[in-house]
Amino acid sequence: MHRRPDLPAAVRIWEVAPRDGLQNEPSVVPARVKAELVARLVGAGLTTVETSSFVDPAWVPQLADAEEVFSLLEPLRATPDHVHGAALHFPALVPNLRGLERAVSSGVRDVCVFASATETFAWKNLNRSRDEVLERFVPVVTEAKARGLGVRAYVSMCFGDPWEGPVEEADVVSVCERLLEMGADEVSLGDTIGVATTGQVVDMLDALARAGVPARRIAVHFHDTYGQALANTLTALSCGITTVDASAGGIGGCPFAKSATGNLATEDLCWALAGAGVSTGVDLDRLVETSVWMAERLGRPSPSKVVRVLAQRSQGTRSEQ
């Protein structure tokens, strides 16, 4: 254990494999497998597991069974909140009031909306201007808060856009400010195409701090397209961020963004944080087991390096027995 004094003592991992991960898989996974994935992730110590999406099933057929998944998870969701020493959260994406209603009917207590830092991606992904996307979420966030739900806002393309190239910090700051003003509890800064580097991360978080946005209301969401996700995440932590998004086994991405590849693998992050003496509450062996199990269901090996090495090692141990 080599505690890094510049990192926080504890980090909340916002696990996105069942939603952001499976949304990007070519194959559709049965609802019972999704529910088992969520349950296994909770069993591995993850307390926030983004579970599904209530967007129009025509957009994301992979997650068309959100109601069924939440229904299968009812026993787990009924678990007393503090059985793990922390409240359990099963957030879901909602695109509009209709999605919010569906989510609430399924007993969802935490919802996520999604905006874009750039005009082009707003048009490509949501067929509206960046500001129209934001205004469209005002009634959704207002209603969600009125019902006492937790609200997170994703902001896509914070560090680069495949059509526009570099993104102005001021644009990201203004979108984040608008989302927090309308009532979101936190914003998650997405490097949707995985181009960010550590210097950019420092500058962006500086810009948000200068604008008065507290670090506790910011999460980071890095993709590993250029192999930078872990370095970027650790840099964000050294800037005071304490919530980071990751995907068990490294699965997922964004099907609507050119060149997007997988999310930061939760296991690679946990290896780094365990080594730095940062508490996550995750049982790495159980998490690796879960990702190996899921990779079998997806029919391809996990892209996570930690999963590959530890899975191989435990197989080796078994075959030596």
Place this chain on the structure above:
Amino acid sequence: MHRRPDLPAAVRIWEVAPRDGLQNEPSVVPARVKAELVARLVGAGLTTVETSSFVDPAWVPQLADAEEVFSLLEPLRATPDHVHGAALHFPALVPNLRGLERAVSSGVRDVCVFASATETFAWKNLNRSRDEVLERFVPVVTEAKARGLGVRAYVSMCFGDPWEGPVEEADVVSVCERLLEMGADEVSLGDTIGVATTGQVVDMLDALARAGVPARRIAVHFHDTYGQALANTLTALSCGITTVDASAGGIGGCPFAKSATGNLATEDLCWALAGAGVSTGVDLDRLVETSVWMAERLGRPSPSKVVRVLAQRSQGTRSEQ
């Protein structure tokens, strides 16, 4: 460009693909391909390219043609030193006085010796105790310095050993001190099995600084087994290190170490450093071209994420034309 003030303004990349990379390939690459690889790497702006090894060919058959490679490189090595704005270096590994003689006969001007931070790896890799390995290099380093050669010393297993587990900082410090005392210009700290995390890197470099070893005499050499290589390298740079080892295309590893996988990919490092405003002198496009060319010769895609994305992108551009 987002300059990180905690990183050095410029970094020397010690390119290891032709030696550490190819040494770990199952197939043997012809000497003319190796020579072309070295020439292309220099063409991409890398000024230190570890070229081959004068160990017993029975140990490393992949590099049995060291003499032929250096002979093919004679025209390039005859290039005036400052044509690239920096002296060119083509170091080679030497295991003993006989290897040194072979290297000198081939016109080699920079040699590398290799020690172990742990007893077990010293025995497994070199069939001697850790101290015997060190003492055996005294005449080699002495002779090399007497001839005016540059001398680097690799230290394996600095951050973890597959048999012994964690490695004491004091052991690494004492091995480094001994190698520098006997005349080595610099030591390269190897995370041979890729288990290190950033906290360990900080602590190890602290321990060396406290022992009075100047940062300019230390290089770092990370493997990406657990996906930590880039984060560890950037952490070392933030601790004042300015020489880092990397392998174009991410090829290579250590065939004698259990669980070792590829080196840090030079391209992934260059992407990170370009973003942080750190000068390397590398032309990333030419480097990616080189790694794509080499991957074709090795018959498998490069494990570097930057290579995969940029190669795909340039192919896309070509096919759109």
